[in-house]
Amino acid sequence: MKKVLVISNMYPSSEHLSFGIFVKNQVDALKKEQIDVIVAANNNPATGKKNTILKYSKWALSVFSKAMKERKLISITHAHYVFPSGVFSYVLKKAFNIPYIVTAHGGDIERMAKKSAKIRNWTQKILKESSHVIAVGPVLAEQIEKEFNIPKERILICSMGVNREVFHQTDQKQARKQLGIEEEDYIYLFVGNVIKQKGVEELLHAFKQVQKSTDQKVKLVIVGSRRDQSFINSIEPLVDSSVKLIDPLEQMDLVKWFQASDVFVLPSHIEGFGLVALEAIATGTPVIASRVGGLVSxxxxxxxxxxxxxxxxxxxxxxxxALNTPKEQYYQKQAADEILHIHDANEITKRVIGLYESAVKGGSSL
Structure with a gap:
């Protein structure tokens, strides 16, 4: 295998640290395994019709210029998100006979494919023409199989994995000291985009109920992008001095918040997998999450x-x-260890490389 072209509509930059960070993490892991990776990704999260046209035009130019330059050396392309990223992989397969695999992350199947008949048809074509489909969770895999008639044997259930060298347990008191958190504070943590679909409004209402029901000093920390200004305005009455809003952080800084917190809460309405919940588990932080999508398994x-x-x-x-239960009872270590073993990033990287090799050889078995 020569080179892998990774195509993604999400990728972090110095201005947008968490935007598609899971894709970059996998790229870095592949490079660590001596895989020659070329990245053609959109790192601009700006919304709005004009911004979308501009950023996607720039991204398309980047994809095709890199593909043309390296086409004789590219063995396979890997699209993250079926649509729109998969469109480029599909076109490159038709133009240069380069095989591809595609990772479905959830939103591409749950929301994007339902936006219009045209996008659904593209989603169907992209999935059908791929050598393999990676679904980040079993519920998503079942959707792809049943709704798009993709053979089960071509779908691999495989999360993006957690880097346990970064996300690991440490002394909570030490982490709190670094962040300036009082020892007596009980910290609920949320990490993710601050949008309606992540259940942030319900979280704020629930937190208010907790405050009314306890004499303990409880605080809520919300780490994530706040680009949806209309939603931010709508929840503003629920935010007071006990709620701390923090912009996206680099992972080496983010992990400290996991380590310092008492409970991680992810009340999403939909969730393809829920990687941040896995990261919390890896730091020894108990998790409360919605019974949806990949979070269930x-x-x-x-x-x-x-x-x-x-x-x-x-x-x-x-x-x-969680507040009234000792942590050693609330956090079930044996169950957590089992999950962490399954979703270890190093093991998942090996599985992805195996998938590349199978696709390059023309295989379809997983």
């Missing part, structure tokens, strides 16, 4: 605690349960 063995989505009362009840 990730946490149902006891590695975390599941609640019904879009239900602030149920979420508040579980947040209080």
């Amino acid at each position: 990730l946490l149902e063995n006891g590695a975390g605690h599941l609640v019904e989505p879009q239900n602030s009362e149920a979420l508040a009840s579980e947040m209080l349960n």
Whole structure:
């Protein structure tokens, strides 16, 4: 195998640290395994019709210029997100007979494919023409199989994995000292885009209920991008001095917040996998999450605690349960260790490389 062209509509930059960071993490892991990777990615999260046209035009130019320059050396392309990234892989296969695999992350199947018949048709074509499809969770894999008629044997269920060299346990007091957090504070942590679909509004309502039900000093820390200004305006009345909003962080800084917090909460409405929940588990931080998508298979063995989505009362009840239960009982180490072994980034990188080799040889078995 010569070179791998990774195509992604999300990729971090110095201005947008968390935008598609999971793709960069996998690229770095592949390079560590001596895979020659070329990246053609969009690193601009700007929204709006004009911005979208401009950034995607620039991205398309980058993809095709790199592909033309290296086409004789590219053995395979790997598209992250079926649409729009997969469109480029599809076109390159038709133009230069370069095979490709595609990773479905959830939003591309759950939301994007349902936006229009045209996008659904593109999604169908891209999945059908791929050598292999990676689904980051079992629910997503089942959707791809049933809704798009993709043979089960061509779908690999494989998360993006967690880098346990970065996300690991440490002394909580030390982490809190570094971040300036008081020892007596009980910290609930959320990490992700601050948007409606992530359940941030329910989280804020639930947190208010927790505050009314306890005399303990509780705080909520929300780390993530706040690009949806209309949503931010709508939740502003729920944000007070006990809620701390933090811009996206580099992973070496983000891990400190996981390590310093008492509980991680991810109340998403939909979630292809929920990598941040896995990162929390790796730091020894208990997890509360919605019973949706990939979060179910990730946490149902006891590695975390599941609640019904879009239900602030149920979420508040579980947040209080965590507050009133000793951590050694609430965080089930054996279940967590089992999940971490399955989703270790090093092992997943080996599986992805195996998939590349199979596709280059023209194989379809997983």
